[in-house]
Amino acid sequence: MTLTAQEQLIEVLDVAEALLTRRAGAAVSLGDPEDLGGTGRSTVLRVRLVENPLAIGRTVVIKMIDDDAPAAPFLREVAAYRYATALPTSSRPGPQLLAADPESRLLILTDLGSGRSMTELLGEDTEAATRGVSAWGQALGRMHAATVGGEEDFTILLHHTAGDRSHDEVARQAEAARDAASALTDRLGIGLSPRLAAELAAGCDLFTGGELRAFSPSDVGPENILLTDDGVQFMDYEFGAFRDATLDVAYALVTFPALLAETAVPRRAELEKALVDAWRSEVRPLWPVVERGGDLTQRLLTARTLWVWLSTYWMVAGGSGGRDWALHTGDARVVLTRWADLADAARRAGDDELAAAADELGRALHLFWFE
Incomplete structure (x- = not known):
């Protein structure tokens, strides 16, 4: 009945x-x-x-x-x-x-109460967006710093709760996107660049390896963040896992620009820096490697490339993968902007090869969708 x-x-x-x-x-x-x-x-x-x-x-x-x-x-x-x-x-x-x-x-x-959503703050103005991304980065850093070394405890809890019935769905989706990369780029008429293939492989490795391992709810995008009197609160833990923390920071960098107020869009590179600097200030005592700017920048580019590719894979390949995640979008313009932002970030880091690969993908996708 x-x-x-x-x-x-x-x-x-x-x-x-x-x-x-x-x-x-x-x-x-x-x-x-x-x-x-x-x-x-x-x-x-x-x-x-x-x-x-x-x-x-x-x-x-x-x-x-x-x-x-x-x-x-x-x-x-x-x-x-x-x-x-x-x-x-x-x-x-x-x-x-x-x-x-x-x-x-x-x-x-x-009950955390009503608070203010991160999506609301990002869409207000540049000043509000700066406050929002800085608080976001700090909260990620505090979470990561508090959970360093706790992976074994989490694994025991997961085994006790789920046995062999739980798997890391985010990692599985990322691996599926990586494995489909050659066929998808062939479909776009450009083939898979060796550099992009290497970045996708390295990005997938961050789920099971990486030096900066900490707990994450996994879908740490704006839609799952509430700002209360106690600060930033992350919601929705159904994909919770231990993984390299740069995946979380890069996820934030990829998902926030589409929600910015029009006046804040030209400042998104500054907002990215504010988020990363806030996160780094919290984890610096535990992970001295984050003080080596070049190393951290490259790690973030790798993680960011993976997320941009995954959102592209969902868009081009179709299906229901990730439909409830902040990373997911059905707007081709958002995907194109993500590739353009990745290219700009790579150029700022002096990584011309990755920038060229991102530009090539962006052009191919524009032709695929609009011409």
Whole structure:
């Protein structure tokens, strides 16, 4: 029998009340649900704690994954939230996990409140965008610094929570895009440049290797960032993993320009620098290598090339890969701008070979889509 929307809502609240009651050892009741939207595979609600023996605020957030969605991302998200919740309060990158029920695929999280979204800040003006990207970079750096050396703990949590049912979907998507590079560039009529092939291979290696390993929720784009009185908060942990931290910084560099106010667009190179400098200020004591500007610049170019290529792969190859990620776009102009920005960043770094490869891809894509 198919449940109505009202019946589903009642079921969600019943499960959440039971979970919180077990945690509190006393009755907890919930009311006044507010739909916060979801990714298309989940329902997210803010609910009021009517009877609240827990000192966790007046409201909580409930996230329930649809029955027809794959289980692996939910199990990984549970493990990621458990890992992040165990960090010192000042180091938590986002909401705290209060309870989880794998059978019903339900999470209960602390409510961070409304705050301001990063997308709103970026679109306001140049000054607001500068504040936003600087806070973003600092928050990434604090998260990375707080989790250095914690990979084994996370791996144990992931194995305990998901067993062999969880895999790193982001790494899998990146590898699929890398493996399709030759066929896709042939389709564009230019062939795959050796330099681009090398950058894509090196970028994929950052998921399993790299010197700067730390925890990441993975989809750290503007849509998943809330600015509250406690600073930047990262949302959505279903792809949480340990990997080289430059992947996060580069993800930010690739995803923020499309959301900038028109007046801030000409300043995006300065905004990139502000974000990177803010991140570097937080991780410098742990990773002295970030002080070697040339080394860091090249690492970021490698990671950035991978993300730009992945968004291009999704756009050209089609399919549903990454559709819920901040990196994903259905706008060809955004993809073309990403290649142009990558070329400009490479030129500023003195990497003319990568700049030429990025320019060539941009021209081929423009012909493919518009001529």
